[in-house]
Amino acid sequence: MRLAILGGTSEIAKDLILSLRLNNEPYEVDIFSRNKSDFQNWLNLKINSPKFQSKNIIKKNISYG
Numbered sequence: 001m002r003l004a005i006l007g008g009t010s011e012i013a014k015d016l017i018l019s020l021r022l023n024n025e026p027y028e029v030d031i032f033s034r035n036k037s038d039f040q041n042w043l044n045l046k047i048n049s050p051k052f053q054s055k056n057i058i059k060k061n062i063s064y065g
Contacts, residue, residue: 001027008033008062014042031062 003020005013008031020027033039039062 001025002030003027004030004032006032009035009039009042017043018046033062 005016007013008017013031017029017031020029031039043062
């Protein structure tokens with residue numbers, strides 16, 4: 001499944017990104033965010049967390065602007 005997430009720094013988008021790990025279906029995710037540093041910091045914190053397993057997110061494209 002391919003998803004596009006607009007407003008990647010919103011709480012709803014963050015919750016969706018985290019909930020994708022609960023499904024067994026592979027995802028290709030395009031994430032659009034205006035605030036590069038905040039989103040990258042959040043994403044790095046979550047990816048490095050032992051609770052966050054992103055094996056099913058096979059590709060992510062992040063755009064800023």
